[in-house]
Amino acid sequence: xxxxxxxxxxxxxxxxxxxxxxxxxxxxxxxxxxxxxxxxxxxxxxxxxxxxxxxxxxxxxxxxxxxxxxxxxxxxxxxxxxxxxxxxxxxxxxxxxxxxxxxxxxxxxxxxxxxxxxxxxxxxxxxxxx
Amino acid sequence: xxxxxxxxxxxxxxxxxxxxxxxxxxxxxxxxxxxxxxxxxxxxxxxxxxxxxxxxxxxxxxxxxxxxxxxxxxxxxxxxxxxxxxxxxxxxxxxxxxxxxxxxxxxxxxxxxxxxxxxxxxxxxxxxxxxxxxxxxxxxxxxxxxxxxxxxxxxxxxxxxxxxxxxxxxxxxxxxxxxxxxxxxxxxxxxxxxxxxxxxxxxxxxxxxxxxxxxxxxxxxxxxxxxxxxxxxxxxxxxxxxxxxxxxxxxx
Numbered sequence: 001x002x003x004x005x006x007x008x009x010x011x012x013x014x015x016x017x018x019x020x021x022x023x024x025x026x027x028x029x030x031x032x033x034x035x036x037x038x039x040x041x042x043x044x045x046x047x048x049x050x051x052x053x054x055x056x057x058x059x060x061x062x063x064x065x066x067x068x069x070x071x072x073x074x075x076x077x078x079x080x081x082x083x084x085x086x087x088x089x090x091x092x093x094x095x096x097x098x099x100x101x102x103x104x105x106x107x108x109x110x111x112x113x114x115x116x117x118x119x120x121x122x123x124x125x126x127x128x129x130x
Numbered sequence: 131x132x133x134x135x136x137x138x139x140x141x142x143x144x145x146x147x148x149x150x151x152x153x154x155x156x157x158x159x160x161x162x163x164x165x166x167x168x169x170x171x172x173x174x175x176x177x178x179x180x181x182x183x184x185x186x187x188x189x190x191x192x193x194x195x196x197x198x199x200x201x202x203x204x205x206x207x208x209x210x211x212x213x214x215x216x217x218x219x220x221x222x223x224x225x226x227x228x229x230x231x232x233x234x235x236x237x238x239x240x241x242x243x244x245x246x247x248x249x250x251x252x253x254x255x256x257x258x259x260x261x262x263x264x265x266x267x268x269x270x271x272x273x274x275x276x277x278x279x280x281x282x283x284x285x286x287x288x289x290x291x292x293x294x295x296x297x298x299x300x301x302x303x304x305x306x307x308x309x310x311x312x313x314x315x316x317x318x319x320x321x322x323x324x325x326x327x328x329x330x331x332x333x334x335x336x337x338x339x340x341x342x343x344x345x346x347x348x349x350x351x352x353x354x355x356x357x358x359x360x361x362x363x364x365x366x367x368x369x370x371x372x373x374x375x376x377x378x379x380x381x382x
Contacts, residue, residue, distance in 0.1 A: 013219050024364055030282060033364030036215050036337070037357045040222035044230075047223065056223070067220035072172050072349060073150045074217045075342045077209030079179030079309060081197040082338070085187030087306055090299020093270070097255040098303025101248040101274040102311060105333040109319040112243060112333065113326040115236035122322040123350055 005063030008055045012043040135201065142204030150208065153178055173313045173346035180306060218341060218356045225353040229324035236325065237358045240332025245366045248274045248335070249374055252300065264379040266293045270300060271378075272370045276336045277301025279366035286371040301336070308339030313346045321347060324354040331355030335362030 013036070020035020027033065043064075047056040056064065087094065138145050157178055158171035183195030192198030197206025207213070230237075252271030261267050269289040273280030273296065280297030283289075289297075312321070312330075320326050331340050331354065340359040344352045 009216065009220055009223075013216055016219070017215070020360075020364070024367075027368050029364060029367040031278065031364045031367040033368075034361040036218055037360035039215075039219045040225070040353060040357050040360075041230075043219055043222045044225055044227055048227070061223075064220055064223045067217050068223055070213075071217040071221050071341075071352065072175070072345050073147075073154060074208060074213050075345045076153060076172070076175045076179045077146060077150050077205045078214055078338055079176045079209070079342055080182045080186070081195040081206045081209045082180060082183045082306065083187060083193045083302055084180055084184040084195060084306065086193065086295075087299055087302035088184070090296055090303065093255065093259045094273070094296055094299035095303050096259075097252045097270060097274045097300035098307060100251045100255055101300075101304050102307045102334070104247050104251050105244055105335075106311070106315050106319055108240075108243060108247060108333050109321060109326060109330050112236050112240045112329045113320060115239055115329075123324070123348065 002059050002063040002066075004055050005060035006067070008046065008052070008060070009043065009064050009067060012046065013039045015039065016042055138201050139203075142201075143207050144204070146202070146204030146208045149202070149205065153182075170313060170346055172349070173310075176309055176342045176346050180309070214338070214341065218337075218352070218360075221349075221356065222353040226324065229354065230328070230357065233325035233328040233354070237328040237332055240329040241335070241358055241361050241365060244333035244335050244362060245275055245369055246374075247333070248304070249370060253378065262382060264375070264382045265289050267382060268370065268375045268378050269293050269297045271297075271374075272366070273297025273300035274304060275301070275366040275370060276363050277305060278363050279370055282367045283371045283375070287375060305336040305339040308334050308336055309342035309346070312339075312343030316347045321351070324351065327351035327354035328358045332358035332362065335359055335366065337363065 016039025017032060017035035019038050020032040023033040024031050046052045154175045157175035161167055161169055161171040161174050186196030186198055190198035194206050196202050249271045252274030253267055256267045256270040265287045266289060268287060269284040270293060272283035277298050280301050281294050284294035284297055321330055334340050337359050340355045344355045
């Protein structure tokens with residue numbers, strides 16, 4: 001049943017977001033701390049457990065891969081609902097601060113990547129068609 | 131016509147699926163026809179989305195881009211935080227846990243470094259523009275962290291609403307630039323493997339920016355970048371109004 005996979009995905013997200021809220025309250029901030037990241041870890045762990053494996057294979061598995069495949073369309077919709085006008089209305093200060101923060105962060109990617117344990121290899125297979 | 135409008139408005143989300151599908155089809159056609167596939171179709175689709183968001187903002191004067199137009203409100207649901215988070219988590223299905231472990235330390239370092247660097251850069255820019263009040267400087271710099279950390283910090287420190295608006299704008303500029311700039315710089319910063327994707331997510335920190343930036347670069351990197359990025363805003367909300375604000379107050 002496809003819905004079993006969707007239900008598993010949904011349970012992971014809800015539990016992860018709940019733990020993220022608790023973590024936020026614990027350290028005293030009004031924000032969800034890593035809820036989505038915790039949910040992703042949960043999903044990876046659960047899919048590797050023998051009892052849950054039937055939920056990650058066959059038809060239930062397609063329930064999860066469907067939402068994974070809907071990722072880019074959802075991101076396109078997300079882009080279309082951004083407050084682009086406000087970003088441009090912020091004027092020179094906002095644009096300068098945003099641009100400088102991005103440039104500095106981009107520049108640090110190769111520096112911090114060197115902290116990884118083993119030399120990283122590019123993903124092998126060529127870019128997927130879609 | 132009225133009947134059509136009624137159907138579309140009462141089936142907003144379903145209509146959004148069709149619209150987004152057409153947008154993506156059109157973007158891939160543009161990509162193939164005019165760039166020979168060199169500029170990725172999803173990068174074009176995301177940029178088109180941003181252009182539509184700008185048009186929507188100009189027409190309606192709202193804050194939710196094209197989704198403020200009633201017939202297109204479904205785009206707002208489809209692109210909202212709920213579906214975004216659901217789909218991001220789904221991308222973890224098939225992520226390699228060994229890669230996550232391998233980048234562990236670098237991933238943690240990147241989140242702290244990312245908050246710190248964006249904050250410092252924000253402080254420099256705010257001071258360069260003539261701000262000398264620690265609350266205003268911290269709030270604007272918090273916006274350079276993310277557009278959520280900005281207003282959270284501003285509210286906590288009691289900043290003026292125009293300063294908070296500036297910090298949100300700075301965060302939005304950052305997020306949009308990460309969305310559109312990532313595919314262009316990916317090659318130069320070594321963004322082609324899961325480990326550097328985790329570092330990238332931690333450094334950039336804007337969930338929307340990282341989500342779209344990686345989608346336009348290589349969708350297989352999404353789970354790794356998204357994983358670290360989701361810790362950034364929470365930690366930013368913790369560090370900026372406390373430790374970093376105290377540091378700024380000591381200096382100005």
